[in-house]
Each structure stands twice: as C-alpha cells, then as structure tokens.
Amino acid sequence: LILNILSFSGRRKGEPPLVSHALPFIGAAIDFGKDPLNYLKNLQSKHGDVFTIKLAGWDYHVFMNPLDVRSLERAKFLGHQEIIGDFVTRMVGNPHKIHSHDFIPELHTADGKSKKTLSPGAEVQKKLTHSIEKNLRGSMQLNSLCESCKPGIKLHDFCKRVIFDITFNLLFGSLPDYDESCKETSRMYDVFKLYFKRSALLVDRIPIHLLPETKKARTEFLKLMEGIEWSKRENVSRLIQDIVDVNPKLEFLQQRARHLLVVLWAAQANTTPAFFWILFYLLSNPDAKRAVMEEYEQLKRHKHRNKQVKERGNDGWPTMQDILGIKRKDLDRLVILDGCLKETMRLTGASLSVRKASREEKIKTVDGRMFSIRKGDYTAYFASVTHMDEEIFENPQDFVHDRFLVSADEPRSRFSKHGQRVAVSRAIMTFGFGATRCPGRHIAMIEIKLAVLALLRHFDVRFANPNEKTPEFDLSHLGFGVMPPATDIDVLVSLKQ
Ligand code: HEM
Numbered sequence: 298l299i300l301n302i303l304s305f306s307g308r309r310k311g312e313p314p315l316v317s318h319a320l321p322f323i324g325a326a327i328d329f330g331k332d333p334l335n336y337l338k339n340l341q342s343k344h345g346d347v348f349t350i351k352l353a354g355w356d357y358h359v360f361m362n363p364l365d366v367r368s369l370e371r372a373k374f375l376g377h378q379e380i381i382g383d384f385v386t387r388m389v390g391n392p393h394k395i396h397s398h399d400f401i402p403e404l405h406t407a408d409g410k411s412k413k414t415l416s417p418g419a420e421v422q423k424k425l426t427h428s429i430e431k432n433l434r435g436s437m438q439l440n441s442l443c444e445s446c447k448p449g450i451k452l453h454d455f456c457k458r459v460i461f462d463i464t465f466n467l468l469f470g471s472l473p474d475y476d477e478s479c480k481e482t483s484r485m486y487d488v489f490k491l492y493f494k495r496s497a498l499l500v501d502r503i504p505i506h507l508l509p510e511t512k513k514a515r516t517e518f519l520k521l522m523e524g525i526e527w528s529k530r531e532n533v534s535r536l537i538q539d540i541v542d543v544n545p546k547l548e549f550l551q552q553r554a555r556h557l558l559v560v561l562w563a564a565q566a567n568t569t570p571a572f573f574w575i576l577f578y579l580l581s582n583p584d585a586k587r588a589v590m591e592e593y594e595q596l597k598r599h600k601h602r603n604k605q606v607k608e609r610g611n612d613g614w615p616t617m618q619d620i621l622g623i624k625r626k627d628l629d630r631l632v633i634l635d636g637c638l639k640e641t642m643r644l645t646g647a648s649l650s651v652r653k654a655s656r657e658e659k660i661k662t663v664d665g666r667m668f669s670i671r672k673g674d675y676t677a678y679f680a681s682v683t684h685m686d687e688e689i690f691e692n693p694q695d696f697v698h699d700r701f702l703v704s705a706d707e708p709r710s711r712f713s714k715h716g717q718r719v720a721v722s723r724a725i726m727t728f729g730f731g732a733t734r735c736p737g738r739h740i741a742m743i744e745i746k747l748a749v750l751a752l753l754r755h756f757d758v759r760f761a762n763p764n765e766k767t768p769e770f771d772l773s774h775l776g777f778g779v780m781p782p783a784t785d786i787d788v789l790v791s792l793k794q
Contacts (some may be wrong), residue, residue, distance in 0.1 A: 646727025
C-alpha cells in the first residue's frame, strides 16, 4: 500500500491514471493471468481508454481503443528490440548478444520466388506430406489391428509433431538420407518438446532450477544443436546458414546453439496451436469445411485440366501429388481457406504487444487527448481487445467462416469502429502490429494452409466424441500469440474412400 501511495504521489501531469493494486510489486499479474480481457475491460470502465497498471514493478500504459493502435504503430520512440532481447535471455539462460534484426527481413519476403528467402518450396511440401504419413500411418494401422485399443489420435499432439517436422526441416535443412533425416527430426522433437512444455514459465521469470526437467532438456537440446554438422545438410535456410557462418569459435558455438533454439521456438510456438484450432473449427463447422474443400477441388480441376494425377500409390496410400504441386499463387486464390485461417487467428490470438519508450514523449489518442510517457515506461496493447470488440465484429465469440470474405466490388475491409474503417491488418493483431509485426507470418500462414489441405483432402477426420466441446485455452501462453488448447481431443482418421 505504501509503495502504491508513493507511486501515486510520484505521478506527473498528463500521465494516464494509475490503477492501484493489492500487491504493489506483483501488481496486475495475477488478475491479468486469470481472465485478461474482462480484467482490462473492468479497468477501462473505471479509468477510460488509457490507464497504467504495474507489472513486476514496471509501469505499463494500457491502451484499450483499437483506433489508438495507429498512434502506437507510428510512435518511433516506442521500440521492442530490448523486450525481445530480455524475453530471449530468460528462455535460453544467457544474455543473448547475437539476436540481430539483420536476419529478420529474409522472413518477410517469403514469396517463394527468390532462392535467398525462407520460402516454403517443394522441400517443405515433401516434408509435410511425409510427416503426415509418418504420424498417421502407424496409429491408423494400430487402430485397424487392435480392437481393444482406444481408436483415434490426439489432435494437438499430432499438430505438434507435424509442425515441428516442417519447421525443423524448413529452417535447418535435412540429412540427405531420408530415414536418417526422419530419425534425427524425431530425436530433436523428443528433447525439444520437454523443453517447450514449461518454457513459457521461464519467460514469466520462474528460475530454471525450479524446473529440472526443462533445464535438463534445454542442456540436451543445446548440445544437439552444437553437434550439427552443417556441411552434411541439404537445403539449410539462409536465415540459419547466416547464423552458422558468422564465427566458428567454441564460445560462439554455444551462443549459436542458443540462437538456433530461439528461432525454432518462435517458428513453431504459435504455428502449432493455430494449426490445431483451424482443424478444430473446420471439424466443428461442416459448412465451413465443405466450402474450403470445394474451393480447393475447383482450383485442382482448373490446374490439372489436361493432366492425369495419380491419387494413390501401389500400397493404397495417397501420393499427395496435388499437395506437392501447390504454388504460392494457388494458395492466394483460396480465399475461403484464407478467411477461415484469419477467423481462427482472431478467435485464438491473444498477443500482448509491448513497447518500451526510448525517451520521454507524448502520445495522442483519437479522442484528441495527450498522454505523457516517461523514458523506460512500457505501452501495451492486448490483441483480444480488438478481436472481441462487438462494434468491429458481430457476435465476436462465434466462428464465422466467411467473416473475412469480401467480393471483388467490396472494399478490402468491411470492419469499422466509430465510423472509421478498420483495416484487416489492424482487425487481426495476433502477429502483433506495425513494423515489428511477426516476420514469420507469411511462412506460418502458408504452412498451416498446406497442412490443412493435405490432411482434409486425403483423410476423413472426425471427432471421436461427436459432441466434442471447445477446449479451454491454456493461459500459460497468454500474450505470446495463439493460445494452445488446455486439453487435447481425440479424432478418428481414415483414408478417404
Ligand atoms: C501462427 C503463427 C505465428 C504467430 C501468431 C506469431 C506471432 C508473433 C508475435 C506476436 C511476435 C512479436 C511481434 C511484436 O513484438 O510485435 C512474433 C515475433 C517473431 N516471430 Fe512469430 N509468430 C508466428 C509464426 C512464426 C514463424 C513461422 C516464424 C519463423 C519462421 C516466426 C518468427 C518470429 C521471430 C524471429 C520473431 C521476433 C522478431 C523480432 O525480433 O523482431 N514466427 N511472432
């Protein structure tokens, strides 16, 4: 209480109202962690669209009006590099000297054209189809042989494996021998998943010695990374090759391994739950699934007009020639699938975009007020505030598969607030906003779309429990991007007849 009174007395003119907290140092962390959106909305009703909360001793100026995102986006004095640096340091355990933004632009230009960019070329499609086969064949055979076994597969577990396979090989390339490459990816995954399970707690400042399993897995994974023989690998992405080429000294090897772990973490942490949720929503909404698949069949008919595509191999397993042949421009034509993925990102995205002020400045909100921000303070915008805004989205809790679908004669966004148009890039903020938006967003969307098509085109997938309920969100990943499901669900998978 005394600290709160002191901080109140230290307030300057023009600063946003400060919320008082029962536990001054911990501040809003506990309430925010339990039910973030309602907690912030309650504060908004008391304090208005901009207010300050304390988190771990720091002042966070929270903005609640989606129309103010434009001012945050344009404010050059607000940066995120230091925040990402702190985040990464906590995850990998050491100051992260080589986290450089020089590597980032490559991810932005994932257009599938330039060899230099990280683009999901044919290799990834091959890995994707192999990964689906690897992860389904065994369990489907088991289900058909064993009557007493519980039928089906765990959907989230399956998504984790598939996205890890694609991501690892997209970034790190692969060993030339296919079997060796599969074994390597499985070994990496087994260790990585143990580290990943509680890695969010590290970011929340839980010391790693309290998480012995995470610590052991991290040490083991870093050793595996240090041991990779890069000259023996094929199709290593330029992003990773650049990191690898910098300096081969021993100290660097350890730093490099940490950097690689971070990139891998970022590349699959959100892609996996996003893949899970789009599958979940499509399975729960037969009309949406039908529309997606019809759109794809139409594209295929158009593409393969004069060609005969062999659908099944000699063993009856799908060849997936169609998936292997999908180009970026084909995906761009699949606007229904794109709309479903956007809707998924809206419903499940809970990114907290935090920026740090590099100098004392003022920020103007749409209602014409000016707020003073001190050097070193943070601003925060929580994506769900926009995603669940009833003025922007009708029935925001519902999955509406054609919400983002616009016809050629309509404006690109039909969303608005207080009479002002809200662009789609601001209406969905799961990838963050502005210049610091996630650089891997194009790759992520492409990977997920390909994976959805590969699975739903060639397999019948349905809930083992026809009355399956929507799983709760796992709030331990709150603020990072897409919230994973708190529980897994069983699905039944069979080859399409
Ligand atoms: C659905 C999938 C994904 C989501 C929702 C997502 C979300 C995010 C968010 C919210 C940020 C922070 C942006 C900010 O501070 O404003 C971020 C940063 C980042 N993401 Fe993603 N991401 C996804 C997939 C990927 C993929 C596939 C890659 C790499 C191939 C990737 C690489 C990165 C990197 C390197 C950063 C740090 C950028 C920096 O240091 O400025 N992400 N992502």
